[in-house]
Amino acid sequence: MADVTAPKHIIVMGVSGCGKSTLGSGLASRLGLPFIEGDDLHPAANIARMREGLPLDDAMRKPWLESVAAALRAYREGSVASCSALKRSYRRALSMGGPIFFVHPMVEQVSLMERVTKRQHFMPASLIESQLQTLEPLEAEEWGCTISGILPLAQQVDQIISGFRADAPS
Numbered sequence: 001m002a003d004v005t006a007p008k009h010i011i012v013m014g015v016s017g018c019g020k021s022t023l024g025s026g027l028a029s030r031l032g033l034p035f036i037e038g039d040d041l042h043p044a045a046n047i048a049r050m051r052e053g054l055p056l057d058d059a060m061r062k063p064w065l066e067s068v069a070a071a072l073r074a075y076r077e078g079s080v081a082s083c084s085a086l087k088r089s090y091r092r093a094l095s096m097g098g099p100i101f102f103v104h105p106m107v108e109q110v111s112l113m114e115r116v117t118k119r120q121h122f123m124p125a126s127l128i129e130s131q132l133q134t135l136e137p138l139e140a141e142e143w144g145c146t147i148s149g150i151l152p153l154a155q156q157v158d159q160i161i162s163g164f165r166a167d168a169p170s
Contacts, residue, residue: 006031006164007101007143008078011038011068011094013085015131018107019149019156020082026153027103027160028080036075038083041067055130061090069094086134091142103160104138105149 010033012024021037028035042064046056056064068083072094085091085102094100138144145163147156 006078006161007099009072009075009098010078010080010101010103011072011083011085011091012080012103012105013083013091013144014104014106014149015084015086015135016128017111018105020084020105022153023103023105023149023156024080024082027157030157030161031078031080033078033080034075036068036071036079036081038064038068038081041071055134058089062093065090065093069097072100073097084131086131086136088136088139088142099143101164102138102142102144104144104146105156106146107149111150 010024010027010031012020012027014020021039024037025035042050046060046064049056049060065083065085068081072079072081083094085094091100091102138146145160147159147163149156151159
């Protein structure tokens with residue numbers, strides 16, 4: 001890993017359109033770590049449901065979260081993944097195999113809607129409101145940082161790297 005103080009595993013979290021994939025890929029590249037696109041790990045039934053404009057419930061998210069956690073841990077030297085991880089309970093489940101540093105790029109709802117409307121993706125803009133209602137921001141005891149998701153990518157990555165703490169919670 002490029003920076004010995006960098007966390008071993010990192011998840012870029014947040015609602016659809018906040019820049020998880022772009023930021024995660026950029027951060028992974030800077031740190032010399034593999035990037036895992038969490039959306040690629042959704043079961044087909046989840047994708048079909050979201051395409052229909054229907055939100056997932058906790059039971060539907062569980063196997064997906066397990067897949068994301070397993071994909072992270074498959075890279076023993078470290079990895080970066082994108083995963084909405086909207087609730088604290090999801091982040092706790094993802095962290096069961098060891099500490100994960102969570103990065104939450106914040107973006108205003110208007111910008112989220114614009115971003116999601118402009119892209120080709122299974123997640124329709126109609127689900128943004130549901131995701132925002134589900135979102136539980138990082139709490140002080142959670143290992144991670146919140147940054148502005150509207151900054152240029154390089155600045156976002158710089159902020160994240162400067163926010164790493166070597167003292168991961170147990």
